[in-house]
Amino acid sequence: MTILLSARQVSKQFTGLLAVNQVDVDVAAGSVHGIIGPNGAGKTTFFNLVSGLLPPTSGTLTLDGHEITGAAPYERTRLGVARTFQNIRMFSDMTVVENVMTGMHTRLESSGLAALLRLPAFRREERAAKAKAMELLEFVRLADKAGLRSGDLSYGDQRRLEIARALAGNPRLLLLDEPAAGMNPTETRDLAALLRQVARRDITLLLVEHNMGFVMDLCDRITVLNFGRKIAEGTAREVRDDPAVIEAYLGTKVAERLAKAHGA
Amino acid sequence: MPIWLDDFLFTYETLIHALGVHGLLALSMYCVMAVGQLSLGQAAFMGIGAYTGALLTLNLGLPFWLVLPLSALAPALVALVIGGPTLRLSGVYLAISTIALGEVLRVLYINAEGLTGGALGLSGIPRKADLWLIYLLLLLGVVGFWMVGRSKIGRAMEAMREDEAVASVMGVNLPRYKLGALIVSSMLAGLAGCLTAHSNSFIGPNEFGFEMAVTILSFALLGGIGTPIAPVIGAMILTALPEVLRPLQDFRLVINGLIIVVAVLFLPRGVIPFRLRRAP
Amino acid sequence: MLSQQLVNGLVLGSTYALFALGFTLIFGVLRVINLTYGFYFSVGAFVALTAARELGANIWVALPLGAVAAGLVAVVADWLLLTRLRRAKAGELASLMVTLGAVLALYSLMAVFIGTDIQRFPFGFVDNSALEFGDVRISTVQILIIGTTLVLVALLFVLLQRTKLGLMIRALAENEDAARLMGINVGLTVAAVSFLSGMLGGAAGVLIGLNFNAIQPFMGEHMMLRGFAVIIIGGLGDIRGALIAGVLLGLLEVLTAGYISSNAREAVAFTILVLTLWFRPVGLFGRAQAKRA
Amino acid sequence: QETVTIGAIEILSGPSAAYGTAIKGGLELAMDEINAKGGVLGGKKLALIVEDSAGNKDQAVNAARKLVGRDKVPVVIGPTLSNEMFAVGPVTNGREVVTVGTSTTAKGITEIGPFIFRTSLPESDVVPVTLKTAQEKFGIKKIAMMYANDDAFSKSGFDSMKAAAEELGLEIATIETFGSKDTDFSAQLTKIKGLGVDAITISALVEPISGVVLQARQLGIPSSVRFIGGNGANSPKLGEIAGAAADGLLVGSPWFIAKPDEANRKFVADYKQRNGKDPDQFAAQAYDTMYIVAQAIDRAGAADSDKIRQALYKTDFNGVMGPFTFTEGRDPASNEGVVVLSMKNGRFEILE
Amino acid sequence: MSTLLEVSGLHLGYGRTTAVKGIDLSVPIGGVVCLIGANGAGKTTTMRGLAGLLKPTAGTVRFDGADITGSAAHRVARLGIRQVPEGRQVFAEMTVDENLQLGGLQAPGAAEYARRRDRVLERFPRLRERLSQQAGLLSGGEQQMLAIGRALMGAPRLLLLDEPSMGLAPLFVEEIFRIIADLKREGATILLVEQNAQAALEIADYAYVLESGTITLQGPGAEIAENPQVAAAYLGGH
Numbered sequence A: 001m002t003i004l005l006s007a008r009q010v011s012k013q014f015t016g017l018l019a020v021n022q023v024d025v026d027v028a029a030g031s032v033h034g035i036i037g038p039n040g041a042g043k044t045t046f047f048n049l050v051s052g053l054l055p056p057t058s059g060t061l062t063l064d065g066h067e068i069t070g071a072a073p074y075e076r077t078r079l080g081v082a083r084t085f086q087n088i089r090m091f092s093d094m095t096v097v098e099n100v101m102t103g104m105h106t107r108l109e110s111s112g113l114a115a116l117l118r119l120p121a122f123r124r125e126e127r128a129a130k131a132k133a134m135e136l137l138e139f140v141r142l143a144d145k146a147g148l149r150s151g152d153l154s155y156g157d158q159r160r161l162e163i164a165r166a167l168a169g170n171p172r173l174l175l176l177d178e179p180a181a182g183m184n185p186t187e188t189r190d191l192a193a194l195l196r197q198v199a200r201r202d203i204t205l206l207l208v209e210h211n212m213g214f215v216m217d218l219c220d221r222i223t224v225l226n227f228g229r230k231i232a233e234g235t236a237r238e239v240r241d242d243p244a245v246i247e248a249y250l251g252t253k254v255a256e257r258l259a260k261a262h263g264a
Numbered sequence B: 001m002p003i004w005l006d007d008f009l010f011t012y013e014t015l016i017h018a019l020g021v022h023g024l025l026a027l028s029m030y031c032v033m034a035v036g037q038l039s040l041g042q043a044a045f046m047g048i049g050a051y052t053g054a055l056l057t058l059n060l061g062l063p064f065w066l067v068l069p070l071s072a073l074a075p076a077l078v079a080l081v082i083g084g085p086t087l088r089l090s091g092v093y094l095a096i097s098t099i100a101l102g103e104v105l106r107v108l109y110i111n112a113e114g115l116t117g118g119a120l121g122l123s124g125i126p127r128k129a130d131l132w133l134i135y136l137l138l139l140l141g142v143v144g145f146w147m148v149g150r151s152k153i154g155r156a157m158e159a160m161r162e163d164e165a166v167a168s169v170m171g172v173n174l175p176r177y178k179l180g181a182l183i184v185s186s187m188l189a190g191l192a193g194c195l196t197a198h199s200n201s202f203i204g205p206n207e208f209g210f211e212m213a214v215t216i217l218s219f220a221l222l223g224g225i226g227t228p229i230a231p232v233i234g235a236m237i238l239t240a241l242p243e244v245l246r247p248l249q250d251f252r253l254v255i256n257g258l259i260i261v262v263a264v265l266f267l268p269r270g271v272i273p274f275r276l277r278r279a280p
Numbered sequence C: 001m002l003s004q005q006l007v008n009g010l011v012l013g014s015t016y017a018l019f020a021l022g023f024t025l026i027f028g029v030l031r032v033i034n035l036t037y038g039f040y041f042s043v044g045a046f047v048a049l050t051a052a053r054e055l056g057a058n059i060w061v062a063l064p065l066g067a068v069a070a071g072l073v074a075v076v077a078d079w080l081l082l083t084r085l086r087r088a089k090a091g092e093l094a095s096l097m098v099t100l101g102a103v104l105a106l107y108s109l110m111a112v113f114i115g116t117d118i119q120r121f122p123f124g125f126v127d128n129s130a131l132e133f134g135d136v137r138i139s140t141v142q143i144l145i146i147g148t149t150l151v152l153v154a155l156l157f158v159l160l161q162r163t164k165l166g167l168m169i170r171a172l173a174e175n176e177d178a179a180r181l182m183g184i185n186v187g188l189t190v191a192a193v194s195f196l197s198g199m200l201g202g203a204a205g206v207l208i209g210l211n212f213n214a215i216q217p218f219m220g221e222h223m224m225l226r227g228f229a230v231i232i233i234g235g236l237g238d239i240r241g242a243l244i245a246g247v248l249l250g251l252l253e254v255l256t257a258g259y260i261s262s263n264a265r266e267a268v269a270f271t272i273l274v275l276t277l278w279f280r281p282v283g284l285f286g287r288a289q290a291k292r293a
Numbered sequence D: 001q002e003t004v005t006i007g008a009i010e011i012l013s014g015p016s017a018a019y020g021t022a023i024k025g026g027l028e029l030a031m032d033e034i035n036a037k038g039g040v041l042g043g044k045k046l047a048l049i050v051e052d053s054a055g056n057k058d059q060a061v062n063a064a065r066k067l068v069g070r071d072k073v074p075v076v077i078g079p080t081l082s083n084e085m086f087a088v089g090p091v092t093n094g095r096e097v098v099t100v101g102t103s104t105t106a107k108g109i110t111e112i113g114p115f116i117f118r119t120s121l122p123e124s125d126v127v128p129v130t131l132k133t134a135q136e137k138f139g140i141k142k143i144a145m146m147y148a149n150d151d152a153f154s155k156s157g158f159d160s161m162k163a164a165a166e167e168l169g170l171e172i173a174t175i176e177t178f179g180s181k182d183t184d185f186s187a188q189l190t191k192i193k194g195l196g197v198d199a200i201t202i203s204a205l206v207e208p209i210s211g212v213v214l215q216a217r218q219l220g221i222p223s224s225v226r227f228i229g230g231n232g233a234n235s236p237k238l239g240e241i242a243g244a245a246a247d248g249l250l251v252g253s254p255w256f257i258a259k260p261d262e263a264n265r266k267f268v269a270d271y272k273q274r275n276g277k278d279p280d281q282f283a284a285q286a287y288d289t290m291y292i293v294a295q296a297i298d299r300a301g302a303a304d305s306d307k308i309r310q311a312l313y314k315t316d317f318n319g320v321m322g323p324f325t326f327t328e329g330r331d332p333a334s335n336e337g338v339v340v341l342s343m344k345n346g347r348f349e350i351l352e
Numbered sequence E: 001m002s003t004l005l006e007v008s009g010l011h012l013g014y015g016r017t018t019a020v021k022g023i024d025l026s027v028p029i030g031g032v033v034c035l036i037g038a039n040g041a042g043k044t045t046t047m048r049g050l051a052g053l054l055k056p057t058a059g060t061v062r063f064d065g066a067d068i069t070g071s072a073a074h075r076v077a078r079l080g081i082r083q084v085p086e087g088r089q090v091f092a093e094m095t096v097d098e099n100l101q102l103g104g105l106q107a108p109g110a111a112e113y114a115r116r117r118d119r120v121l122e123r124f125p126r127l128r129e130r131l132s133q134q135a136g137l138l139s140g141g142e143q144q145m146l147a148i149g150r151a152l153m154g155a156p157r158l159l160l161l162d163e164p165s166m167g168l169a170p171l172f173v174e175e176i177f178r179i180i181a182d183l184k185r186e187g188a189t190i191l192l193v194e195q196n197a198q199a200a201l202e203i204a205d206y207a208y209v210l211e212s213g214t215i216t217l218q219g220p221g222a223e224i225a226e227n228p229q230v231a232a233a234y235l236g237g238h
């Protein structure tokens, strides 16, 4: 089992608050890894550290053996890190398909000069990009909305669009911040199926989610954060039965329900 | 040439020049705004181009085909130097701090009397900016932006305009794009400055200050930045208006202002509110 | 001489701060680069001038009259120019442009009707004798300016930070829809802000016009550039920032002109601006937007 | 053809409109008088098209092109500012249209070309007279010099002053500058106050001069320290704004309102009746210029630019500013008419 | 039980698109009514319309007998209709405490205000810890708590909840439903949009199913929960 992403003693200090506190996480290549924890535990902050939007206060991050701690977001994207956002962040003035094509930024190779001169190579590449974008939209069931202004989509549709946009860059590691928020159970089930397909494409998933059924279903391994610290880690079942996790996060009722639904 | 045509061209020559040059300035503004920056430094870049061009012609007697590119290069160098620190700023902070460039240069022009003629400016600059040249450059600019706009670069620029953090997560190298845009825009402004100097035959230190900066910004604001042609049209409207309204005399500027107000109220995204369709 | 220069700087700085107060209020709070602000400055001065000339009003009548008139003009201007754009969520740039057009029309209109000659308040409108402390001289008007600036800064600060209206104003600046959901009457609150800033601009116009004895339709336009520098150095929307930046700028300009070279004076404001932003990209007291990734 | 149309380019809108408005008043008054007396070229009426430049040199050039290209005027009067003339001059001169500046006092104006004339005395002719008078009358030895360093008019005025001061052997204690739109001069004046000078020279437009004068007295510079102004100070506005603070200010002028001759008294009265206010130097210069141009047209015998140009060289006119002829360089030939005025109770009086 | 909110024939849209096409709906005093539907069905649009943020193009809205169709949002809010908007919409630059103050602007008197604030902070102890933090820097879940707390500060007669459990940790989701139950017991009237339909239908007295802007099904909560189509489409059943 190779480790794709590894965080060592990563911390993030905000004024008056240690949001992530000496966290160690290893994400195995090809796995679906979940991060759960109470509100404000530091999950999104951890994502920001991994994707490079915030610099860690201390600790190191490595991707596939290369240290990326100080790399800019765009460099990490080139290395294969993609993400979605908890508070949806579309390019809302662009159309749906343009959003997806923007996600391909690092993969398109034609230079500005080629675009300027409309070289055949450039045109070929644009056509292929468009086709690929439509394919992705098909995949997240938004193909019929490809030409709409993305800001006009409903909340759930925007979430799916974010996933398509993140996938467009052919990432090796996809960070999903609460992808099922705002979806009803049926939609959530469909999303899970979709993500399983993604995982089958050799994309490693790192996932933050509060919908426990969803997390238990999908994740090979789960890390639990509380007040910025890692309090547990293991398989879905190990975590579910961990008293510290039940106390801090799940509550007995949910834990019982989960146990019932997913076998003891 | 028939006399009436000669008269016509004579009468409107400055205006026709100005329409073209202002079009170039509008493009230079477009270039910065397309990556979500708001700059009031374009007038300053224009001034650098104008003084560089004028001095090269007057003092060294260089041929115009050499003067023109050098006048684009000079502001580009300045853009390169100031780019790093200023591009950390955003929105109005960036805009106002770029006014600083213009104001500091103005003081410099005024005080470096030996070179720049101080408040008296430089006069007697030969008139070498032919109409065809101005409009050819403008055309190249518009077409260039149009072509590049319909590519991943265009998408990246629009992405930056909407949300920088997300654009960076999409893999857009923000500093590079910002600096690139600033440099290209400074070059366009420099060209415009050089062309102005060589068609007006006189330049002075006060022509590239705050007022001009705001005028250039307003080209893009009135036209809109959905497509590269929009700011150019904005520039042409704003340049022609005072002349078209000349018969109104006293009330000329009042009506001019009111037209702008009404235009923006009813077309808040610019006179050409459409955006470039990048994925047909 | 140094003490006199310090007083000069303080007075000049107060005029900058006084002008910047209302400007930073609309600019910072309503998130609008409202270029018509300079016009309110001119309106205040001219209304007070007319009151003094035609009605023989003294300063204590003319000053509030000018301020209130400018406030009303500001309310009307905001209503005509910006409500529509605000409702359409058209963004900062459209507002900037509309106020740019408007200010051109307004100044020109004023110039057509009033003429562009400079005018002054009647001699003896205020007792403008100079008080002497040792070899330092300061006039009554100058004391009035410093005093008014300090009082207004204190009042505004309390208003914005400590009162319900201030809270409502700030809420509205951030998220109009959410403010409505709180039961805030957006139209009325916006009008209140406009009125306030117009009044501040008008009062500044009267006092500064009085101090420099030069009243002219375009007088507000000339203040704008320094106004920009002050509110950016201070941090947008920050009242203390406007005060401190204004005074700082006044002092440095005067000291530069007095001890280095008057040629360099013009560059001072912008050099300070650049230096400030270098170290604090949001100005002295500005706060970075609380936007999370 | 029934009329001869002349063009003028003046600042009629924007912050400096006061200058253009005065000039327009002077031109129109003279034109009406000429027409009432039978016009030019044996009965043709003079007509005047005044275009606005708003003080902007691009607009000034556009206006010039319109006057020349569309209205086909043989003579352009103006533009108002020296800056504008530097842009307009090459255009009209290139098209061989006579251009007569009435208010452009900067150095080098008439060097633009053979079709560029001016009726305003350049500062270099006026200022030495003023300074010399001041030196002789008041024993001035040590001076401070102030000027607005950002506009061509003030700067070139200052250059002339400095040359004259050096010529006269005056001690220049300091040179202080300000921006033409500044309103605060306290720093410079405080510095000057400490230097103990006998006089302060100042070259700028009337607005900042008024401010300087007021603030100087405010700061306690005694009235024994006289101000000596350039062309810009020669305006009744100065007295209106600065009042008693301006008392004692000296300025050289080709004209002054209380000049006792009959022609001038009539001009002042007519102007005041027509425009509702006293004329200033700019109005007077414009008034004379219109006569000078009209007479040149008559002498030329046709509304033809080149002929008018030649006729202008032969100008020999006696107007409200006194006797007037052009030099070969197309500048006013003599500064004999220059009088030195002194401000008293807010009005200029001839310095006795 | 008399009706507090009565909606009939309501049409709402954005520009040329009509997102809600003539819905009828009523909420009784003291009742909890639930609105469920797929993404894009028009639930949020309906909520915005009721709060006065969108002007209806047709139809009427009556609140407590009075016609409030097309009333400005601040009037609606002052009548006691408070909304927890989708996406939270907290005032990001202001502190948590200031956000609460804004919710309680209309509180009659300082004592009442303090009472409400205490209740809210009791319910959400997490907010008490973060009182002086800028709201924009709160975690997603914390912001959701703040949005609910802020609405409660207005002592609403009708509470419009648009996906209140979104982004909340399981413990808190439970807590939210407990709070809804509490509020119901205290006599509050609630219109609830919720993706967690199972839980929502459990406490709802009555429910509506919205599809592409029209109501396709309605009935008592328990009944709707058992409807096989609903179960398949919205509850994750097979």
Ligand SMILES: Nc1ncnc2c1ncn2[C@@H]1O[C@H](COP(=O)(O)OP(=O)(O)OP(=O)(O)O)[C@@H](O)[C@H]1O
Binding pocket: A014, A015, A017, A019, A037, A038, A039, A040, A041, A042, A043, A044, A045, A046, A086, C292, E137, E138, E139, E140, E141, E142, E167, E169
């Ligand atoms: N930029 C910031 N400045 C200050 N504090 C911050 C900042 N970003 C996050 N925080 C604080 O850090 C803590 C962790 O936030 P984070 O968003 O990582 O939580 P989370 O685990 O994602 O929670 P949720 O499940 O509610 O989304 C919170 O208490 C939050 O208020």
Ligand SMILES: Nc1ncnc2c1ncn2[C@@H]1O[C@H](COP(=O)(O)OP(=O)(O)OP(=O)(O)O)[C@@H](O)[C@H]1O
Binding pocket: A151, A152, A153, A154, A155, A156, A157, A182, E014, E017, E019, E037, E038, E039, E040, E041, E042, E043, E044, E045, E046, E086
């Ligand atoms: N601002 C807008 N402009 C144009 N269309 C919009 C806008 N907001 C929403 N829509 C459209 O209106 C319809 C209803 O959207 P609404 O947000 O009400 O759905 P919803 O039921 O709340 O969905 P979700 O569960 O995803 O939040 C959708 O088709 C959406 O695309």
Ligand SMILES: [Mg+2]
Binding pocket: A043, A044, A045, A086, E139, E140, E141
């Ligand atoms: Mg989170």
Ligand SMILES: [Mg+2]
Binding pocket: A154, A155, E043, E044, E045, E086
């Ligand atoms: Mg919704």
